[in-house]
Amino acid sequence: SKNHSTLCSSFKVNCSKPDQPSLLAALRPVFDLRAIRPVMNQTTHTTITMYFTLYGILGVVCSWWTNEFTRWDPVQCGMSNISVPKENIWLPDIVINEFMEENKAPSVPYIYLYSDGRVHDALPLRVVSSCNLDIYAFPFDIQNCSLTFNSYIYYSIELNIILGRDTELMTTFSKDVMTTMGEWALVDITAQKIEKNDKLGLYPDMLAFYIRVQRRSIMYVVTLLLPSCFLITLDLFSFLLPPESTDRSSFKMTIIFGYTVFLLIMNDLLPITGNTIPLINVFFSLCLVLMVASLLETIFITNILINSSDFSPVPRWIRILVLNFLGCLVCMPRRREKPKGSGTEALTELKSLSRVLQAVRCEIEQQQKGQQSSEEWIQVGFIIDRLLFGLYIVFISVSFITIIILWVISCSQ
Numbered sequence: 551s552k553n554h555s556t557l558c559s560s561f562k563v564n565c566s567k568p569d570q571p572s573l574l575a576a577l578r579p580v581f582d583l584r585a586i587r588p589v590m591n592q593t594t595h596t597t598i599t600m601y602f603t604l605y606g607i608l609g610v611v612c613s614w615w616t617n618e619f620t621r622w623d624p625v626q627c628g629m630s631n632i633s634v635p636k637e638n639i640w641l642p643d644i645v646i647n648e649f650m651e652e653n654k655a656p657s658v659p660y661i662y663l664y665s666d667g668r669v670h671d672a673l674p675l676r677v678v679s680s681c682n683l684d685i686y687a688f689p690f691d692i693q694n695c696s697l698t699f700n701s702y703i704y705y706s707i708e709l710n711i712i713l714g715r716d717t718e719l720m721t722t723f724s725k726d727v728m729t730t731m732g733e734w735a736l737v738d739i740t741a742q743k744i745e746k747n748d749k750l751g752l753y754p755d756m757l758a759f760y761i762r763v764q765r766r767s768i769m770y771v772v773t774l775l776l777p778s779c780f781l782i783t784l785d786l787f788s789f790l791l792p793p794e795s796t797d798r799s800s801f802k803m804t805i806i807f808g809y810t811v812f813l814l815i816m817n818d819l820l821p822i823t824g825n826t827i828p829l830i831n832v833f834f835s836l837c838l839v840l841m842v843a844s845l846l847e848t849i850f851i852t853n854i855l856i857n858s859s860d861f862s863p864v865p866r867w868i869r870i871l872v873l874n875f876l877g878c879l880v881c882m883p884r885r886r887e888k889p890k891g892s893g894t895e896a897l898t899e900l901k902s903l904s905r906v907l908q909a910v911r912c913e914i915e916q917q918q919k920g921q922q923s924s925e926e927w928i929q930v931g932f933i934i935d936r937l938l939f940g941l942y943i944v945f946i947s948v949s950f951i952t953i954i955i956l957w958v959i960s961c962s963q
Contacts, residue, residue: 573627574634577663580619581638587708588617588640595707598642599714600699600757602675604724604736610674611699614714615642616667624665633660639669642709647698648679685821687960688828689770692737693763698744700756707751713741737762774816774830781809782837782946785844789939793848793931794855802845809841829960833953840946847942851935858927872930880936882929 587596599614617640624630636659655674662670681695701709721739728736744756785805791798813834821828854861864873 573622573629573632576622576627577620577632577634577638580617581634583619584638584640586640587704588619590618592708594618595710596642596704597710597712598644599712600644601713601715601720602697602759603720603727604739604761605727606732609677610672612670612672612714613642613644614671615669617663617669618667620663620669621667622665627665629665631662631664633662635659636661636671639663641671643701643703644699644711645702646675646677646679647700648681648696649677650680651678653677683821684826685828686826687957688821688830689765689767689774690957690961691765692961693734693765695761695763696758697761698756698758700754702754704754705752706755709755711743711755711757713743713757717741733766734763735766737764770819770830774819775833777812778809778834778837781805781812782840785841786942786946788844789935789942793851793935796852799845799848799852802841802848806838806841806845809838813838829953829956836949836953840942840949844942847935847938851931851938854931854934855928858931859924861924861927864926864930868930869926872933873926876937877929877933880933880940882933882936 589596596615600611602609602611620639639661641661653675655676658672658674664670677697679695679697681693683691683693685691699711701711717738717740721736724739725736739762740760742758742760744758746753785802788798788801788805791801820831
């Protein structure tokens with residue numbers, strides 16, 4: 551109102567009055583005006599200058615603004631600044647939109663007043679905020695969390711919020727004073743003024759800070775990735791065991807059982823929220839699939855080698871494809887039978903001696919054919935085993951290299 555404007559324009563802190571021997575006593579009339587925004591003309595906007603320092607789970611938000619009611623002559627009053635209780639002065643209603651819980655940091659009951667009207671307030675905050683996590687590159691992920699400061703009551707035409715310190719300086723100072731060495735490491739802090747397309751200014755002014763933090767991945771590498779790599783390497787070297795023995799399949803089943811128990815124990819370390827499936831989950835699933843495929847291959851080869859004598863003769867297409875072509879490809883050429891001169895002579899003598907021994911000779915030839923068929927099936931089993939071993943190595947190498955490349959690309963974005 552006009553009377554209020556006249557009263558405010560004529561108001562000035564004066565320390566020279568006999569009944570006001572101190573600056574604090576001279577400020578008492580100002581304390582009575584703490585309910586209104588401290589401007590001489592209510593059409594004048596109040597500018598809040600803000601910055602903060604991140605100490606870990608606790609941050610300190612510093613803000614400055616001008617109180618037009620608290621100006622005095624520092625020479626006349628004998629001091630250029632004074633601390634007063636917060637409840638005696640007007641405070642802006644600045645809040646953080648992302649707050650999820652009540653601030654549990656210790657409160658600071660005082661603020662500083664300066665002779666030129668500036669007001670300095672420092673408020674420690676323990677922020678529990680909402681943050682949209684991108685866990686695709688876990689445990690090498692970088693998260694971007696935002697803190698948006700604005701007023702609930704005042705519009706932008708009444709209260710402006712501006713950045714009070716360079717963001718690079720804020721980042722450097724926060725890294726220097728960081729006291730919490732936990733799971734996250736600070737990368738940088740950036741700020742952005744959020745503008746809205748409203749010429750009348752009937753919206754709250756907003757200043758957003760973006761805090762980028764990187765997960766410390768060494769613990770997850772040691773407890774999750776390295777054991778998985780060791781077990782898949784052990785499964786790979788199990789191919790060196792003789793395939794005709796059941797020890798190989800028993801060894802592989804033991805590895806699968808141990809890896810399953812390992813995943814159940816370490817499940818609590820994996821993230822359970824997010825919009826995408828983490829690459830590390832794909833890595834674990836791939837390792838388990840490879841181990842199971844390796845066990846199935848071992849069961850198949852062992853069945854061929856042990857039951858080869860019960861099989862019918864090797865078909866011609868298998869003999870050409872496996873024994874001739876794939877055998878040369880995996881450096882296991884087809885075994886050539888050595889001529890048995892003594893056997894031929896014995897058969898010749900048997901033919902000349904008696905027809906009675908003709909039946910014996912036929913039976914011997916049938917046994918030789920069966921033995922030859924069994925040896926061919928054993929050779930087929932060894933060739934397929936070596937071929938699948940090579941394909942196993944290639945698939946593991948390509949899969950792991952692909953996952954590593956995706957991890958590197960995700961971390962660099």
